[in-house]
Amino acid sequence: MTEKIAENDKMSNLKTTLMEIEKGHIDSNGVELTETRNRLPAALQAYTQNRFDLGEILFKYRELLKPTKRWGPTARAIAAAINRDERTVYRIVKGYELAIQLSPEVLAVLAERNVDPAEPKNSRAVRKLLEMPKPVSPQDADAAVKYAFDKVSKTGARKTAQTKSDSVEDFTARVVNLFAEWYQGAMPQQRDNDVRHALEMVIDDLVKLGADRGRLQPRKSGIQLGRKPVRPAAMECEFPFFSELHAGAS
Numbered sequence: 001m002t003e004k005i006a007e008n009d010k011m012s013n014l015k016t017t018l019m020e021i022e023k024g025h026i027d028s029n030g031v032e033l034t035e036t037r038n039r040l041p042a043a044l045q046a047y048t049q050n051r052f053d054l055g056e057i058l059f060k061y062r063e064l065l066k067p068t069k070r071w072g073p074t075a076r077a078i079a080a081a082i083n084r085d086e087r088t089v090y091r092i093v094k095g096y097e098l099a100i101q102l103s104p105e106v107l108a109v110l111a112e113r114n115v116d117p118a119e120p121k122n123s124r125a126v127r128k129l130l131e132m133p134k135p136v137s138p139q140d141a142d143a144a145v146k147y148a149f150d151k152v153s154k155t156g157a158r159k160t161a162q163t164k165s166d167s168v169e170d171f172t173a174r175v176v177n178l179f180a181e182w183y184q185g186a187m188p189q190q191r192d193n194d195v196r197h198a199l200e201m202v203i204d205d206l207v208k209l210g211a212d213r214g215r216l217q218p219r220k221s222g223i224q225l226g227r228k229p230v231r232p233a234a235m236e237c238e239f240p241f242f243s244e245l246h247a248g249a250s
Contacts, residue, residue, distance in 0.1 A: 011041035014081045025068035036061050044082050052118040055096025103134045105141035125152045
């Protein structure tokens with residue numbers, strides 16, 4: 001009960017704070033501005049369940065204040081009311097600006113499914129919908145929404161599966177297989193020298209990368225397997241397969 005009273009007080013104080021920010025810059029008693037400001041407290045209290053509605057109000061408020069250049073202080077005051085920083089307010093507006101590009105038919109389907117199009121987790125599906133032709137009927141909209149969310153879900157699941165299976169052992173096995181294909185029929189000494197040279201370069205860079213990220217102690221040079229490590233540009237000149245590896249990765 002005490003928390004609820006404190007929350008209501010904070011929202012009540014917000015209205016006063018916003019009017020103080022507006023004072024001398026715009027008519028705070030204007031009908032449109034007053035209506036937008038009065039809608040804020042309820043939307044802020046429910047923003048974790050409905051970012052789209054809050055985004056709509058914030059977007060309108062920003063447009064009304066644009067000539068006054070008072071949106072920055074206003075955004076900070078609004079953010080403080082929900083214990084966030086102003087970047088949260090900007091992100092909510094940005095999410096709404098993306099979602100509002102959807103057709104009314106698609107927005108209606110999303111509302112029926114209780115899907116908030118301004119929610120960050122739904123942004124990829126929203127972008128997918130924006131890439132698709134605009135539906136001309138509720139049935140088309142429903143099919144488009146289903147397709148977009150299924151597509152994004154499958155892509156995410158595939159990436160997760162790839163991440164889980166991409167262990168060091170799996171990666172090493174793939175690299176070994178690549179070397180086996182490249183050096184099929186080559187002299188063993190040539191193969192071993194080239195692979196050793198490549199591994200020296202990789203180890204050298206990995207040690208330096210680990211040192212940069214605070215995971216390893218920096219070393220003056222890489223682990224020596226034979227020949228002295230050289231930089232990638234030289235590797236590409238000496239060994240064509242190194243360029244092929246880079247091309248495949250990109």
